[in-house]
Amino acid sequence: MVSPVPFINIHTHSQPEEGTVAIVDAGMGDYPNGIPVSVGIHPWYINKYDKTVILEKLFLKAQRSEVLAIGECGLDKFSEVSMEVQEYFFREQIKIAEKVNKPMIIHCVKAFDGLFKIKKESKTTVPFIVHGYNNNDNIAKQLLENGVLFSFGKALLNEGSNAEKLLHNIESNSFFLETDNATVSIMSIFEKAATLRKVSVEELKEQMxxxxxxxxxYG
Ligand SMILES: [Zn+2]
Incomplete structure (x- = not known):
């Protein structure tokens, strides 16, 4: 029997749902064996760690085979950590992603100029995926020009959201879907996304x- 195509959820903070392949965000913490995870230093939590050893710890974790991505990490204007320190840790995490050759799941809040600047300076070739995307057309355009990919979550469920508008037109190989920390099922995100793109849920599952x-x- 052919096994059914799973729902792909590239960013969640919960246990994977039945019938899904999910990347669970493990941050710098422990996680159950045998599930795909991402590891990284979130811009909100930088001050919680011992800055002299945390990057080394991350590099060790990043090499593990169940680690599919580095993140979520990035820049957040509302973090209590200074932008200078955030940018340093973001640059260092890009270097780690380069060394292990894994993509980055990026958290970016009102700091896209910094993101573009650092991406250019780093000359990195690892894929950047901005998660929880719900920003305006102008930012979307710049991200597309910079070869950045998108991941859409619960904002898709809001009528008229930026996420909804962008998903209408975007190339099918430029995006992913996620639940993040929302209490919605990945299936409901897929159903809404399939409606917006005028494809069947099955077709969307295959594309994802x-x-x-x-x-x-993966695989
Ligand atoms: Zn998250």
Whole structure:
């Protein structure tokens, strides 16, 4: 029997749902064995760690085979950590992603100029995926020009959201879907996304699996 195509959820803070392949955000913490995870230093929590050893710890974790991505990490204007320190840790995490050749799941809040600047300076070739995307057309355009990928979550469920508008037109190999910390099922995100793109849920599942395999080197 052919096994059904799973729902791909590239960013969640919960246990994977039945019938899904999910990347659970493990941050710098422990996680159950045998599930795909991402590891990284979130811009909100930088001050909680011993800054002299945390990057070394991250590099060790990043090499593990169940680690599919580095993140979520990035820049957040509302973090209590200074932008200078955030940018330093973001740059260092890009270097780690480069060394292990894994994509980055990026948290970016009102700091896209910094993101573009650092991406250019780093000359990195690892895929950047901005998660929880719900920003305006102008930012979307710049992200597309910079080869950045998108991940859409619960904002898709809001009528007229920026996420909804962008998902209408975006190339099918430029995005992923996620639940993040929302209490919604990934299936409801897929159903809404399929409606917006005028495809069946099955077709969308196949496309997301294809994207997942090519970007995260899964399977
Ligand atoms: Zn998250």
């Amino acid at each position: 699996l294809l994207n997942f395999k090519s970007i995260f080197k």
